[in-house]
Amino acid sequence: MSELQQNPAPAQPSPSEGTARYSVVVDTLVSRIALVGFAIAILALIAAPGYVPRATLQDLLLIVLLIGLAQCWNLLAGFAGLISVGQQAFVGLGAYGLFYFITMMGADPLASVALSAVFVGLLSIPVGLVVFRLQGAYFAVVTWVVAEVFRLLLQQWPTLGGGAGTSLPRSATTEMIGIDFAVALFDVRSAAGREIIIYWVVLAVVVAIVGIAYGMLRSRIGLALTAIKDGEVAAESVGVDINRTKFIVYVFAAIGAALMGALYFLQQGSITPNAAFSLMDWTAYVIFIVVIGGLGTIEGPILGAIVFVLLRSQLAQFGPWYLLVLGVLAIVIMLFAPKGLWGLFTHWTKIELFPTRRLLKKQ
Amino acid sequence: MTTLNTIVQGVLLGGLYALYAAGLSLIFGVMRLVNLAHGDFIVLAAYVILALSSAFFIHPVFALLIALPFLFALGWALQRVILNRTVEENFLVPLLVTFGLQIIIQNGLLIGFSADSQRLSLGAIETLSLSIGGLNVGVMPLITFAAAVAVIGALSVLFYYTALGRKLRATSDSATFVQIVGINPRAVFAIAMGIAFLVIAIAAFFMGVRSNFDPSVGPARLLYAFEAVVIGGLGSLWGTLAGGVILGVAQGIGAAINPQYQILFGHIVFILIILVRPRGLFPKQS
Numbered sequence: 001m002s003e004l005q006q007n008p009a010p011a012q013p014s015p016s017e018g019t020a021r022y023s024v025v026v027d028t029l030v031s032r033i034a035l036v037g038f039a040i041a042i043l044a045l046i047a048a049p050g051y052v053p054r055a056t057l058q059d060l061l062l063i064v065l066l067i068g069l070a071q072c073w074n075l076l077a078g079f080a081g082l083i084s085v086g087q088q089a090f091v092g093l094g095a096y097g098l099f100y101f102i103t104m105m106g107a108d109p110l111a112s113v114a115l116s117a118v119f120v121g122l123l124s125i126p127v128g129l130v131v132f133r134l135q136g137a138y139f140a141v142v143t144w145v146v147a148e149v150f151r152l153l154l155q156q157w158p159t160l161g162g163g164a165g166t167s168l169p170r171s172a173t174t175e176m177i178g179i180d181f182a183v184a185l186f187d188v189r190s191a192a193g194r195e196i197i198i199y200w201v202v203l204a205v206v207v208a209i210v211g212i213a214y215g216m217l218r219s220r221i222g223l224a225l226t227a228i229k230d231g232e233v234a235a236e237s238v239g240v241d242i243n244r245t246k247f248i249v250y251v252f253a254a255i256g257a258a259l260m261g262a263l264y265f266l267q268q269g270s271i272t273p274n275a276a277f278s279l280m281d282w283t284a285y286v287i288f289i290v291v292i293g294g295l296g297t298i299e300g301p302i303l304g305a306i307v308f309v310l311l312r313s314q315l316a317q318f319g320p321w322y323l324l325v326l327g328v329l330a331i332v333i334m335l336f337a338p339k340g341l342w343g344l345f346t347h348w349t350k351i352e353l354f355p356t357r358r359l360l361k362k363q
Numbered sequence: 364m365t366t367l368n369t370i371v372q373g374v375l376l377g378g379l380y381a382l383y384a385a386g387l388s389l390i391f392g393v394m395r396l397v398n399l400a401h402g403d404f405i406v407l408a409a410y411v412i413l414a415l416s417s418a419f420f421i422h423p424v425f426a427l428l429i430a431l432p433f434l435f436a437l438g439w440a441l442q443r444v445i446l447n448r449t450v451e452e453n454f455l456v457p458l459l460v461t462f463g464l465q466i467i468i469q470n471g472l473l474i475g476f477s478a479d480s481q482r483l484s485l486g487a488i489e490t491l492s493l494s495i496g497g498l499n500v501g502v503m504p505l506i507t508f509a510a511a512v513a514v515i516g517a518l519s520v521l522f523y524y525t526a527l528g529r530k531l532r533a534t535s536d537s538a539t540f541v542q543i544v545g546i547n548p549r550a551v552f553a554i555a556m557g558i559a560f561l562v563i564a565i566a567a568f569f570m571g572v573r574s575n576f577d578p579s580v581g582p583a584r585l586l587y588a589f590e591a592v593v594i595g596g597l598g599s600l601w602g603t604l605a606g607g608v609i610l611g612v613a614q615g616i617g618a619a620i621n622p623q624y625q626i627l628f629g630h631i632v633f634i635l636i637i638l639v640r641p642r643g644l645f646p647k648q649s
């Protein structure tokens with residue numbers, strides 16, 4: 001794109017003189033209104049601890065956290081064509097990194113979240129070099145094998161409790177940057193104040209993930225991803241570095257998953273390898289959320305996470321029946337409406353809140 | 364001697380993994396499909412054999428024989444009703460559909476059979492062993508390995524020496540061009556899935572005899588099967604047997620060092636092999 005704009009004007013009189021001029025636009029009126037709407041929604045979510053009960057706040061935290069995970073997985077599968085069934089590797093590593101920095105190095109919990117994300121981001125590079133050896137469906141299963149390797153390794157590592165897991169020291173759950181502020185602001189006890197701080201951090205991180213994902217899709221990387229999705233060979237022939245583009249997305253999704261894992265287990269206060277590297281919690285649910293909401297859109301995972309948590313609050317008492325129904329729903333949607341609920345909505349109304357398509361507009 | 368024993372036991376365990384893998388290899392070979400529910404279908408088949416055996420008070424071997432046609436029909440119907448709708452999509456749709464099937468089977472089995480561990484009991488033969496050159500070798504592991512060789516041999520004969528095999532190979536080469544000679548690729552895919560389910564039933568029988576199973580053990584079976592297929596080389600049936608044996612020996616060596624390292628060692632050897640040879644040890648020439 002930028003090369004085109006930098007081209008010097010042709011020496012001869014431009015043939016376009018007198019004819020219409022075009023420019024490329026992505027934003028629409030609807031998307032500008034939606035952006036304002038989202039800003040208001042985010043403000044309402046920031047203020048939520050002031051007007052919702054603690055149980056609702058915990059539900060909100062879960063929804064926002066799932067949106068973050070789902071958006072990362074969506075970026076992988078819906079845009080980069082990388083199906084990972086091993087994102088639990090990075091959730092678990094992020095969580096264990098957090099526990100390591102807190103208990104072994106005595107770092108502040110929130111600082112440990114950041115340290116852990118950096119650590120996992122670096123680790124995802126060699127891991128990526130391994131899993132990128134295989135493509136397509138094979139990539140999917142290799143990511144799963146790698147996640148199993150990390151789970152089994154942490155089961156054997158006594159420093160953080162081995163298979164039985166470990167808990168955060170009491171100091172880490174009562175002393176954390178910001179608790180005093182939340183306690184004073186909302187007049188709550190320190191446990192609730194801690195939850196409010198974690199909720200805010202999750203919210204900030206997820207807004208950043210969604211924002212960066214959206215920005216990435218509107219940038220050159222987004223163009224490259226669109227080209228890759230339409231045809232890898234064709235994309236390569238116009239100069240798209242396929243592996244590099246996919247790798248960037250892979251590392252981004254790993255860092256996102258690590259942040260979510262670290263924050264979730266910070267809130268829980270205890271960890272086991274089986275919980276931290278759970279295929280069901282960190283990948284299966286996330287896949288259902290993205291597929292049901294709408295693969296390959298920014299809106300889909302947000303809608304999917306809300307639908308998922310609402311369904312769960314109604315149906316979780318039915319245990320395995322609930323999961324069975326989710327599985328059936330995901331298959332039916334994949335076969336008959338592969339763009340998910342949001343795709344159906346866009347199909348009928350033509351409304352896109354986060355457009356990524358470039359449209360030519362007459363000036 | 365103990366080293367030799369470890370290796371022999373590992374090779375025999377590899378026979379079981381080759382049985383898990385043979386069905387997966389067949390499906391991949393014919394329709395380029397990676398069935399993420401493969402392990403769960405093995406567990407499902409084990410429950411079918413168990414249910415038949417306990418409902419009619421018959422020996423599990425007879426239950427297996429009765430189960431075979433039903434499982435062929437199940438595989439055929441699965442392909443016809445669900446998976447044939449995904450064959451024209453890229454790999455993403457079939458992958459996610461089979462992932463959904465995995466969740467459905469696990470939870471369906473949980474509802475039907477509870478989370479309790481089950482086992483197929485064959486009686487005295489389970490504890491029989493032969494003494495070969497100072498090594499004690501179990502009769503059942505030997506039979507399992509022989510079954511793996513027989514199944515892979517039978518599949519090779521089917522593929523390379525029969526009319527159906529020609530259809531399967533031709534469809535595998537190009538599902539578009541076989542239509543010119545009057546072959547319906549979707550019908551061929553359904554038959555291939557039916558055959559894969561026969562292999563799944565046999566694998567399920569030997570799994571259920573060797574170890575306890577419950578509704579949650581499918582994914583681990585998928586991973587072993589997948590690792591055996593990739594180590595052996597994509598699309599190569601005898602390579603799959605070799606892949607199973609390598610995986611079995613790797614796990615056996617891990618277990619000999621520390622019982623908790625068994626699975627980990629298998630995974631690590633698999634990762635080392637794909638780093639060196641991502642197409643496996645014996646890739647099919649294409």
